[in-house]
Amino acid sequence: MASITRMSGFDAGFLYMETPSMHMHTLKIAVLEPSTDNTFDTLVEKMTERLRLLPPMRRRVVPVPFALHHPVLVTQRRIDPERHFFRHDVGGAGTMRDLEQLIGRICSTPLDRSVPLWELHLCEGLADGKVAIVGKIHHALADGLAANAMLANVMDVSSTDLRASVRGEDHDGVDDPSDSLLVRHALRDGARQLLDLPGLLATTARRLRAVLRYRRGMDARVPMPVRDAPRTSFNGPLTPRRTFATVTLPLADLKRARAAHADIAGLTLNDIVLGVTSGALRRWLEEHDEHPRGSLLAGVPVGLDANDIEPRLMGNNVSNLFTTLATDVDDTGARLRAISTTTRHAKAINERLGSSLMDWSQFAPPAPFAAAVRAYSRLRGARFHPAAFNAIVSNVPGPRERVKIAGAQLADVFSVGPLTEGIGLNMTVWSYMDRMNFSLLACPDLLPDVERLAAHFPAALAELLDHPDDSAEARAESAADDQESA
Template sequence: MDRLSGLDASFLYLETPAQLMHVCAVMVLDQGTMPAPYTFDALMAHVDENVHDVPAFTRKIRGVPLGLDHPVWVRDQQFDIERHVHRLAVPSPGSYRELMDLCAHLAALPLDRSRPLWEMWVIEGYRPDDPDGAAGDERVVVFAKMHHATVDGVSGSNLISHLCSLEPDAEPMAQESEKGRPRDPSRAELLGRAMVSTATKPVTLVKVLGPSAELITKSIGRAREGTAMAAPFSAPRTSFNGTITAHRSIALADVSLDDIREIKNATGTTVNDVVLTLCGGALRSYLDERGELPPTSLMATVPVSVRESSRRSLGANKVSALFTKLGTDIADPLERLEMLAERNRHAKDHHNAISADALQDWAEFAAPRTFGLAVRTYANLRLAEKHPVVHNLVISNVPGPPVPLYFMGARIEALYPLGPVFHGAGLNITVMSNAGQVHVGAIACRESVPDGDALVRHFPGELERLRKAVAGKR
């Protein structure tokens, strides 16, 4: 039995029927590399065999009586793989459009909290469109979902690797073994732990107030010097900054990692700088086509992993975040990159001055009942449309495998990550590198962004524009 950290539990409290807090991934598999012909039964048996000793796949949440403390993880003694791995087929003709509609529908379904918080939907009959417009060879697609209370971007990527190998006929990579079978705690034990936790919160509050007050003072100084990260509540309003619904739209794109690295090396910037520049350019083109481009720059929240610097051993989510302007008010892609690189350096310096565990420390004070009630009230009153925009969207850059991976012997051709969307920020763009490619996954509230392809189709063009601008300057 393990207690959820305050940050992990916050993702449970943030969830509403419209604001679902799971992360997803779309894996496109080439079954032609499999040592034996593909069958769904064999794939499910493979997953079953390799998840039993990985706690994140076999634990479920149990609430504390009266909501006095954050929930705890307990092992699901009735774990059944058939409750988690499902089989579907893409509607005819099985092209990209039908796959996206199906994935958007699956992303809009909540996870069952009475069981471990993950699912895999094995989708058969997908025929990706080739450049000539004809249907290509059939592929199997795995649409995976896992609650954010269980994983962040880095740990989610690591969990996928538990089911993968480096060669088609090799065993999956090493797994994290679960020691013993934890017992299900009694009601009295949960209440006792909750009372101790509640009694120690004033002491914890005193410990975090001092550093937080000092941070505010330093942030004011940075703002006066022009070296602070972008300030929240200063973003322009767009069509995807309002109250969201339960409907989703999904769109995917690919760009070359080698091209991004070439630009990075030529300009002395970082891969993340280039990725954010492409996002800014794609958003600028998308909004300009719709006649909605604001005169000031859009602002993104960028999650940052603090796994290496955190002093906390418990908790699945070890993340912080920084705010950055995307330069959507700048037409020239190279000028946008240079601006972003400078601002990101300031934002990183500002972020590094903040304790790696600050977000986790403050999240401990999220009360289960009042936090959830506040989120529902916020949504019901549509308050996201009545106050200044906090941020326009979330953009995540997740490092992926540098070499090809094989899922049950099938080569992973593409791995598209998808994050959650929020009231007030109904668009999420997540990118992941995979064996020389960068896969872009965009998920949005369907009413806010009905056609995600109108956005992501700009990524390849923006990369080419930036590459030419860099070459021209050189």
């Protein structure tokens, strides 16, 4: 990788979107088994040694004078540990809930843009002797797939070895470029970029025609952002505060729920995740006497290069599909069928659109874009209209076997992305071995009891399992699935 690289418009957009109340970092939480090596000094030493395996963690964002073009990423010669590594005592009884409350506070502050955009927080004092490492990394540097690849790069397990060309980088970093050099290169890159415009126009028109043709032939309706999103209490202007909660469900039970609904053609494990999320939200809404005018909508991030053989360690290559959570459907089977059918069509539309929005973001003018977002946030614009959708729901496959990180045994891993204006709830799922770990991030001024929402997930899964098709044949199919996955 080059020592100085231009950020794509899509990556830089996460910088422009950041405001005092909308922090665009993601969280990765690794819970480690008790070990004499789980010390702060060891964490700093071992992670510093492995920085060459984690390219985004060596890059600092350098803006272009007068915002003539998107910023550049400059590889740093050295990293100052005092700016990136932090130590905390969980306190209280050292429970998981104490850790979650600490993580909420860690998430409530933005990253320092004068250094590479990441932090590692060692959280000690858990009652069972475990420790947690909370990683904050800016979304501009890596999406969920890139973060997963970086995690694989620091795992001590042979089956996650990556190709030598991907595992590391050999350059030592460079000095920050001069303003005159940044301006010259910005003008040059901007002129070259204009040459791509005719081709992008033609490609976008072709993709939109394909989407329109597909929509005309659909046997179901895919919801439209904003127009079809009902208002809820957790959709509104954000404040800087964040709260965090987790819940873990057995992967085998989610697979068994899929087998129990085998009559739904094309049902996927991700549909089950959406179904469980829907059931939990229905319970929370009922508990708070909220009755939205229609089904809640989910924005589901989808990696456009998820099937690529070569892992990607930096940047974003992700789109969003919009689907129903069918929270207005009482019957469990009908609700899951609606989710599965709508999501299937949403995926097909998303595939036809491809990277259109990402490609156009390259032409977004940095200064006006950032100024518009800040003004919208300052004026609390999200109160004047329905949100684009109601909640973010993401599902990223994690390690399928027991692993170590820098010599320490990984007990569990959690992850969650940021909140965006108008959307005060993000639910991200990372699998680890035989379980699915749900992480919930909320703005407490919109959703004050995120731990109560998390508590409804087991009952929502039980509801999917309590189905007439959960026969011996269905259970046998689920068992065969588990054996094949193993």
